[in-house]
Amino acid sequence: MQNSYYISILELYQYIKVIKYYLVDFNIMKGSCFIMSKQNIDWSNLGFGYIPTGERYVSNYKDGKWDDGAMTTDSTITMSECAGVLQYAQTVFEGLKAYTTVDGKIVVFRPDLNAQRLEESAKRLEIPAFPQERFLDAVEKVVKANADYVPPYGTGATLYLRPFIFGSSSVIGVKPAEEYQFRVFATPVGPYFKGGAKPITIKVSDFDRAAPHGTGHIKAGLNYAMSLHAIVTAHAEGYDENMYLDAATRTKVEETGGANFLFVTKDGKVVTPKSNSILPSITRRSLMYVAEHYLGLEVEQREVYFDEVKDFAECGLCGTAAVISPVGKIVDYGKEICFPSGMEEMGPVTKKLYETLTGIQMGRIEAPEGWIREIC
Numbered sequence: 074m075q076n077s078y079y080i081s082i083l084e085l086y087q088y089i090k091v092i093k094y095y096l097v098d099f100n101i102m103k104g105s106c107f108i109m110s111k112q113n114i115d116w117s118n119l120g121f122g123y124i125p126t127g128e129r130y131v132s133n134y135k136d137g138k139w140d141d142g143a144m145t146t147d148s149t150i151t152m153s154e155c156a157g158v159l160q161y162a163q164t165v166f167e168g169l170k171a172y173t174t175v176d177g178k179i180v181v182f183r184p185d186l187n188a189q190r191l192e193e194s195a196k197r198l199e200i201p202a203f204p205q206e207r208f209l210d211a212v213e214k215v216v217k218a219n220a221d222y223v224p225p226y227g228t229g230a231t232l233y234l235r236p237f238i239f240g241s242s243s244v245i246g247v248k249p250a251e252e253y254q255f256r257v258f259a260t261p262v263g264p265y266f267k268g269g270a271k272p273i274t275i276k277v278s279d280f281d282r283a284a285p286h287g288t289g290h291i292k293a294g295l296n297y298a299m300s301l302h303a304i305v306t307a308h309a310e311g312y313d314e315n316m317y318l319d320a321a322t323r324t325k326v327e328e329t330g331g332a333n334f335l336f337v338t339k340d341g342k343v344v345t346p347k348s349n350s351i352l353p354s355i356t357r358r359s360l361m362y363v364a365e366h367y368l369g370l371e372v373e374q375r376e377v378y379f380d381e382v383k384d385f386a387e388c389g390l391c392g393t394a395a396v397i398s399p400v401g402k403i404v405d406y407g408k409e410i411c412f413p414s415g416m417e418e419m420g421p422v423t424k425k426l427y428e429t430l431t432g433i434q435m436g437r438i439e440a441p442e443g444w445i446r447e448i449c
Contacts, residue, residue: 106179106220106449112261116228119263121394126259128218130211133241134201134253142211144218148258157240157250162295165194166237168393169355171216171259171448173226174436179448181234182434184212186355191236194291199249200238208236209446211257216448219259226435229264265395270427272401272416273313273390275329277379278303282317282327282350289327289350296352300330314390316403318379319348326377329390332398333357336377337387337422339413343370344385346377356391356430362441363429370422383410387420397427 114124125148132142157163167187172180188208195202212234216223224230236257240250280303283289288296300315307315316334319325326334326346333354336344343364345357364370382388388400401416402409414420419427432438433445 106217108220110221111225112221114222114224114261116224116230116261116263119224119228119230119261121262121265122260124222124260126219126222126261128215129256129258130215132203132207132211132255134255135251139201139203139207139255142207142255144214150254150256152241152254153243155243155245157242157244160244161240161247162293162298163198163200163240163244163250164237164294165191165198165200165292166235166294167191167292169212169234169236170393171223171232171234172434173223175226176436177226178436179216179220179223180434180436180445181212181216181448182446183355183359183444184209184446185443186358187212187236190292190353190355191238194293195238197288197291198293200240200253203238203255211255212236213446213448215257215259220449222259222261224261230261232259233262234259265398270395270397270399270419272399272412272414272419274311274402274404274416275314275316275390275400276307276310276312277403277405278307278315278317280315280317281320282330283320285319285321285350287350289348290352292352297330304330312404314398319350324378324380326379326382327351331394332390332392334377335360335389335391335397335423335426336382336385337420339384339386341370341422343372343422343426344377345372345374347374348376354391356393356396359444360391360397360426360430363426363433364422366441367429367438368422368425379405386412387414387423388412389419389423389426396430397423399423 128144128146131145133140169184169187174180188205192202223232238253238255241254242250242252244250303315314329317327319327327348328334328351334346361372365372390398399419402411433440
């Protein structure tokens with residue numbers, strides 16, 4: 074007869090998971106991460122896709138206020154078929170990463186700017202803003218709860234975090250929803266580039282990404298939906314991405330479907346386009362700071378006319394996923410603009426920017442104050 078005091082290893086593991094859940098939820102584990110062992114994942118061969126992890130954070134807005142929020146293991150969402158997000162695309166989101174640094178710490182990069190940008194995006198779509206301090210707390214809880222999914226240092230992989238808010242209550246007339254849900258989930262992802270950051274070829278798009286005085290400056294799902302046909306078309310024609318020009322005059326460079334542009338002049342100045350229709354990229358702002366304060370380069374944010382693009386020495390696309398994607402060639406109705414940096418590797422200035430910023434993120438280079446939020 075089996076002794077009732079004995080439990081299986083599996084049962085013990087489940088008990089520990091439950092204890093971990095409550096410790097994280099009530100913030101008892103603040104300053105530390107509960108890691109039994111890393112997940113059995115081939116970290117070095119991860120792609121850039123969705124892999125469900127153990128826990129995520131959820132908070133609901135009802136009767137004019139956000140509830141206390143909680144961690145959950147349930148990755149499914151149940152809502153009305155008439156939910157505001159389904160009828161009128163009332164949703165905003167963010168993207169950031171958790172890293173394992175060279176000294177084994179788990180950190181996130183400038184999450185305060187993600188919290189601020191999500192709030193600004195929400196206000197533009199008449200979504201109640203999720204408080205910034207609670208955003209940071211939610212991110213911290215999700216990283217701690219999924220610490221076993223944070224890839225080891227040196228694998229090139231990271232834990233991608235996706236905070237988002239959507240209208241959850243039913244709406245049939247064109248108006249804001251009355252109820253909302255804020256969630257943060259995590260998924261381990263591999264490096265954006267496999268086999269090195271080879272320069273890409275992009276085309277000048279026939280489509281407009283954002284209208285003047287529209288929503289191009291916020292991180293809303295509807296902006297990305299509008300770019301899907303354009304990117305599928307570009308891929309079908311053999312290009313990696315699109316360059317969008319301003320909708321009003323189609324003479325000035327704006328951005329791609331999901332990244333800001335960064336140019337380098339022949340005398341080493343770093344230039345980024347300025348427009349009210351461009352998303353304020355956290356990576357772009359960080360790179361401009363690095364260029365000026367770490368590399369001693371001159372920087373400038375201004376209107377960039379397409380006619381002058383041919384005169385730049387280097388071009389890159391900057392964003393959370395890849396930090397910098399080097400551009401080797403831009404094609405405009407058969408006319409090619411080939412940058413002196415070539416199609417084989419990053420240009421020298423772009424490479425220094427990439428290496429310096431990733432060095433800061435991974436703890437190899439000292440970060441400016443406030444840039445790195447240590448989780449554990």
